Amino acid sequence: GAVVSQHPSRVICKSGTSVKIECRSLDFQATTMFWYRQFPKQSLMLMATSNEGSKATYEQGVEKDKFLINHASLTLSTLTVTSAHPEDSSFYICSARRQPNTEAFFGQGTRLTVV
Amino acid sequence: GESVGLHLPTLSVQEGDNSIINCAYSNSASDYFIWYKQESGKGPQFIIDIRSNMDKRQGQRVTVLLNKTVKHLSLQIAATQPGDSAVYFCAETPNAGGTSYGKLTFGQGTILTVHP
Numbered sequence: 001g002a003v004v005s006q007h008p009s010r011v012i013c014k015s016g017t018s019v020k021i022e023c024r025s026l027d028f029q030a031t032t033m034f035w036y037r038q039f040p041k042q043s044l045m046l047m048a049t050s051n052e053g054s055k056a057t058y059e060q061g062v063e064k065d066k067f068l069i070n071h072a073s074l075t076l077s078t079l080t081v082t083s084a085h086p087e088d089s090s091f092y093i094c095s096a097r098r099q100p101n102t103e104a105f106f107g108q109g110t111r112l113t114v115v
Numbered sequence: 116g117e118s119v120g121l122h123l124p125t126l127s128v129q130e131g132d133n134s135i136i137n138c139a140y141s142n143s144a145s146d147y148f149i150w151y152k153q154e155s156g157k158g159p160q161f162i163i164d165i166r167s168n169m170d171k172r173q174g175q176r177v178t179v180l181l182n183k184t185v186k187h188l189s190l191q192i193a194a195t196q197p198g199d200s201a202v203y204f205c206a207e208t209p210n211a212g213g214t215s216y217g218k219l220t221f222g223q224g225t226i227l228t229v230h231p
Contacts, residue, residue, distance in 0.1 A: 034218060042224075049218055103161070109156070
């Protein structure tokens with residue numbers, strides 16, 4: 001199966017700083033990647049859809065200036081949480097798909113803790 | 116807005132029993148449904164999927180049933196094992212062959228605990 005890798009798996013940052021999370025498709029080229037957020041004991045909520053070479057599409061209620069998404073290549077999308085606050089602490093998960101009509105594969109997630 | 120939800124947040128079973136996890140969805144346009152297993156601190160792991168033109172699909176020890184009339188989805192796990200303990204999510208996406216494929220709406224989740 002296809003492999004999607006996230007880095008880092010865990011990160012702790014100070015309030016007010018920015019943190020970057022990487023999502024890489026290791027053995028395929030991903031035209032589209034998706035970013036999800038999951039709070040403890042809750043479900044995954046889609047934040048944005050990231051298309052290679054174009055601007056990301058954000059879901060309603062997600063601040064695009066706070067959660068910067070860059071999909072500069074077919075194997076890498078990054079999510080930058082800017083000016084992080086404790087309420088941004090969450091589990092961030094990406095998924096990637098090769099083509100529009102193919103399944104998306106999930107990364108292992110990144111646990112962000114803002115102190 | 117549209118959502119996918121679950122009836123039971125927790126399920127405890129004995130090893131060897133069969134488990135049934137349920138999911139209700141509200142979007143009548145849902146075209147493709149997936150069950151995921153998520154272990155603590157990890158991303159979702161694909162279990163089985165089913166398209167809206169099917170009622171049942173079987174995998175290894177797992178079966179998914181789809182009742183479009185009442186917008187209900189279930190996951191059956193046969194001979195449940197301790198390694199099956201995890202959170203199980205149903206997810207749906209409309210227009211499986213289109214550009215929104217992979218843009219998933221997840222259900223609430225059910226915590227399955229299997230006792231040896």
